[in-house]
Amino acid sequence: MIHATYLPRRTLLAAAAAPLLTGCSAVQVLDALVPRDNYRADIGLAYGALSRQRIDVYQPSRSAAAASPRPPLVVFFYGGNWTTGQRADYRFVGEALAGAGAVVAIPDYRLSPGVRYPTFLEDCAQAVRWAVNHADRYGADPDRLVLMGHSAGAYNAAMLALDPRWLQAVGLSPRRVSAWIGLAGPYDFLPIDEPMTRAAFEWPATPADSQPIAHVTPQSPPALLLAADRDDTVDPDRNSAGLAERLRAAGVEVSFKRYPRVNHVTLVGSLGTPLRWMAPVRRDVLRFLGLVAS
Template sequence: MARTHRQWLGTLISALVLLALGGCSPVKLLNALTPEASFTRTAGIAYGEDPRQKLDVYAPRHPLEDAPVVVFFYGGSWNSGEREDYTFVGEALASQGIVAVIADYRLYPQVRYPLFLEDGARAVAWTRAHIRQYSGNPQRLYLMGHSSGGYNAAMLALDPQWLAAVGMAPKDLSGWIGLAGPYDFLPIENPDVRPVFFWPDSPPQSQPINHVSRGAPPALLIAASKDELVNPTRNTGGLASKLRAAGVPVQDLYYSRPNHITLVATLSRPLRSLAPVLKQVVGFIKHTPGQ
């Protein structure tokens, strides 16, 4: 008898866990299972002089003219992460007719807050200036991030100083998407994150929730309802409430099946049935059409 879909999914997740325990990265398996027919990747584009200041562009294989563009920032507690690990994100977006830009940025201990935000702003400015070469529309520019990458996206969208430094403003963004982002996390409990934000003297201005204003871009905030690493009620729920009170269009969604890590993994083809994250992202972009 054929396995049910739930049995198959359980087997796949178990395999991912076993591979992780055996020293094989689960994201490498996800990327190995990611088809390449839907995108064309241009890799290793420099947006700055540092070796970490590089990005990859995933353009739809058969792009529509003036496709929307998403700049994606990955998580890793500002201590780790490689753009190559997120091919499955690039494929997910490109398969839906969206040009994806996945950017590396400098990490601790090379830098601390706020220098990785300066990197993010420079990556966004590069995208706005050059994305037409990849059939992207710079007037339909969105930011997206998972975990600490969601924080980066939030700060660029909410605190005007970072984009202002590269000749842009939050109004140049059509919207932003946060997946399990930390937006209100003082005092810092995570020992890996403390030195990044100068604990115990972490500046209040480092918190996205303190930069909400009426002119902020529309937002889609998604979280795992049982996230044990980033409290979804305080972070996603708290930021959504403050944005709503300021009159900013925002939708917050919570899913019970993914956890903090697998929330972003639901963008991959093998795990999309865990939660309709990709569907919600595409719908947000479709119904938030641009400037």
Template sequence: MKIRHLFLGAAAVLAAAAALVLASPAVALNGLAAVNSLRVAHALAYGSLPRQRYDLYRPASAAPPGGWPLVVFFYGGAWNRGERADYRFVGEALAARGMLVMVADYRLHPEVKYPEFLHDCAQATAHALGQARSWGADDKRIYLMGHSAGAYNVAMLALDARWLAPTGHSARELAGWIGLAGPYDFLPIKTPEVQAAFHHPNVPPDSQPLRHIAPDAAVPGVPALLIVGAKDQRIDPVRNTRGLAIALREAGTAVRLREYDGLSHETAVAALAWPLQRLAPVLDEVADFVQASAPLKTFARR
């Protein structure tokens, strides 16, 4: 009976937390964040424009020899909404697992359209690459990570050389990238707000990450971890996440695909926060990928 009561109690806590997240996502998740990291700095600039700002989260523990791994995180929001302050829970969760974390803003529609937000993300990434050592990070272990539209942004930076090249950097300087519930192959665009951000009806065909995977690439691409809810109702997980994973694998790129029945589009990132970590081991997967010296070509559904 005690075990049953404990199970029911845990389920009730999870249900209550999930309801709170749906009602007020940013407030709820940040309130649930485990405050085990030191928020090093707030509203630092990686560029001259108002939205070219970031927050930095450092682990409370001492840096390992060579420095912490560094994760640069970009949030989603259909390229027309989002604030770095809403994702404190991401910085806290990852920092508590030994990662230095940069959570960056970027310009959104209607201020800009594709590809301007990619230029911002490239500029933020270049800034992180240049500052990593001064932050106490290992500049050989820098990862890009994003959710939804943010996952699209990091996929484009990792797969398409056009964006980092003008900054004097390349994806080869990255140790890997992590996409949570990202859109990677979404033409024709049917959502009005996304159409507006991508110049509908004149959407550039090369705006799709999947278009930038060369099957006969002489050099393998940047290792990737792709996580998605198997029943994601907003972005088709089979066409987008699984399709990208298959294409990467066929091109010889190390990729991990994790599909979880218990995740929705929103909880693919919300599961980083306690106690929603019970939904799926997203945090464990990210930490394992970042800590691994050679990510494996593995596929799993749970």
């Protein structure tokens, strides 16, 4: 056993921060500890007329941009059971990816109980259209559009990637999505037991085609599915493993990875600088994006 006094200071700091990830202040802790000198950000841009229809864009620093002149465009959707969340708390995700060369857009979207399914998907589709329309402004390659999300946000990413209705409704071809990434997403969760999820999807009137797993076809884009072994919120076997199996059966390129040391929240938390020791999530995401981890 290694005595704690011999651990690097960064590891001790991360170990101290890790328990905070069980609470709602976790992302604020991560944001306070990540670097600020390897990206540029445009904050609070409007992709629609409503107050929740705002988006933040993270660009590589000039040195990073020079190494990757046409980086991928990643649109990241945060989780929160479709009832909570705000883009301002996910700067650590923007830094994790923009610091390695990606252009990252993180939108807010309307939440339950103010709205119900599928309104949050409609907002997410509008945000994607805005990101594609502004890709040139930020130096991103609009043909390397990658949708990404955690938990409920992974559901949003999956639905936009797999079900053509949502992007078509905003004038985008579903083929614009070159790939998608899901972290601990719920992809097959009927019947619904959790009260807030019931409200968001108006259970028991929830349509069967609200489930991402119902939309897998041989034309589905490649996927990276990441899951935590210690996930007590979203069953990784039924959801991530089940969707990976369905995609493979359809002949779709998919990579599925599970991590033994993280839970539902620390899975995405490990993208942040202080918690990267917990799981190589950032490394695996960057490799999938064709970028090199720094």
